[in-house]
Amino acid sequence: MEATPARTPERDAYYRRIAPLNLAPLWEVLKGLITPAPASGCRPALWRYDEVRERVLEAGDLITAKEAERRVLILENPGLAGQSRITTSLYAGLQLILPGEVAPAHRHSQSALRFVVEGEGAFTAVDGEKTIMREGDFVITPSWTWHDHGNDSDRPMVWLDGLDIPLVQFLDASFAEGFNAEAQPLSKPTGDALARYGSGLLPVDHRQATPTSPVFNYPYARTRAALEQMRKAEAWDPCHGLKLKYVNPENGDFAMATIGAFMQLLPTGFETAAYRATDATVYSVVEGKGSTVIEGETFTWGPRDIFVVPSWRRHHHLTESDAVLFSFSDRPVQMKLGLWREDRGNA
Numbered sequence: 001m002e003a004t005p006a007r008t009p010e011r012d013a014y015y016r017r018i019a020p021l022n023l024a025p026l027w028e029v030l031k032g033l034i035t036p037a038p039a040s041g042c043r044p045a046l047w048r049y050d051e052v053r054e055r056v057l058e059a060g061d062l063i064t065a066k067e068a069e070r071r072v073l074i075l076e077n078p079g080l081a082g083q084s085r086i087t088t089s090l091y092a093g094l095q096l097i098l099p100g101e102v103a104p105a106h107r108h109s110q111s112a113l114r115f116v117v118e119g120e121g122a123f124t125a126v127d128g129e130k131t132i133m134r135e136g137d138f139v140i141t142p143s144w145t146w147h148d149h150g151n152d153s154d155r156p157m158v159w160l161d162g163l164d165i166p167l168v169q170f171l172d173a174s175f176a177e178g179f180n181a182e183a184q185p186l187s188k189p190t191g192d193a194l195a196r197y198g199s200g201l202l203p204v205d206h207r208q209a210t211p212t213s214p215v216f217n218y219p220y221a222r223t224r225a226a227l228e229q230m231r232k233a234e235a236w237d238p239c240h241g242l243k244l245k246y247v248n249p250e251n252g253d254f255a256m257a258t259i260g261a262f263m264q265l266l267p268t269g270f271e272t273a274a275y276r277a278t279d280a281t282v283y284s285v286v287e288g289k290g291s292t293v294i295e296g297e298t299f300t301w302g303p304r305d306i307f308v309v310p311s312w313r314r315h316h317h318l319t320e321s322d323a324v325l326f327s328f329s330d331r332p333v334q335m336k337l338g339l340w341r342e343d344r345g346n347a
């Protein structure tokens with residue numbers, strides 16, 4: 001592509017004349033709008049859990065979950081400071097619920113995932129069903145479903161929230177409302193959705209009602225067992241080790257319409273081949289230690305650390321021990337729009 005045309009006094013005078021008519025010259029901005037490759041402000045970043053945990057707990061002394069509505073520290077991408085986002089299209093935060101607390105019921109257009117980082121025994125209720133959350137569980141709050149959280153255990157509970165807030169904001173499609181009580185009434189027994197939709201079976205006359213999976217808690221125990229069984233085949237992908245995506249059992253598509261979520265196992269001493277894709281990806285380390293090299297910059301991680309690989313940045317992972325990584329990105333959106341691209345190098 002040619003260089004941006006030079007500015008001249010005549011051209012500048014012309015730009016000033018057309019500005020009141022809400023007109024602007026494309027040739028002055030074209031290079032920034034249509035880039036030859038993704039040129040995101042999103043930067044590689046890592047949040048070390050042992051550093052962040054203290055600050056999260058400190059928030060517990062400052063404000064109650066009820067007053068805050070959601071007591072969350074946003075994981076802000078350093079390249080997108082002040083924009084409440086971890087990547088260009090996605091939001092992430094660490095939410096704290098102390099024993100006995102309740103985060104009141106509400107609903108909104110934005111879809112949310114919860115990935116449990118620390119603790120066990122807090123619950124999320126979605127559309128009349130309560131699920132107890134444990135470390136490594138992947139829990140979904142679909143768009144416009146009532147949800148509230150509470151902690152009946154005796155320990156603080158922290159989870160990673162992932163939402164499509166920036167995407168919905170970009171589309172100007174946000175609605176939200178509070179429930180008329182702190183907690184929603186429960187109409188289904190705990191475990192109903194998983195039994196009904198998440199056992200490789202579906203009710204015989206089931207019809208898909210929304211694009212989101214009817215399973216709203218994918219327990220870590222099941223996911224981990226699947227990975228452990230799969231490793232026996234020794235069929236490691238050079239770029240991903242063993243990588244699974246969370247799917248909607250109704251159609252095999254991603255479990256959420258706007259956010260793709262994944263879990264992968266990398267064995268001890270594994271070095272993945274260089275890889276890049278257009279979906280900026282947020283990783284949450286479940287087990288193990290290792291590092292990820294993103295265009296020459298090394299990020300060393302351990303359990304509960306969170307890091308982000310921006311769009312189209314070449315990277316690879318190295319492990320010191322068996323590692324299990326949860327990750328999420330806007331891949332479903334990009335794939336449906338025909339925009340998603342990956343580059344597996346020579347792998």
Ligand SMILES: [Fe+2]
Nearest residue numbers: 106108112147
């Ligand atoms: Fe919410």
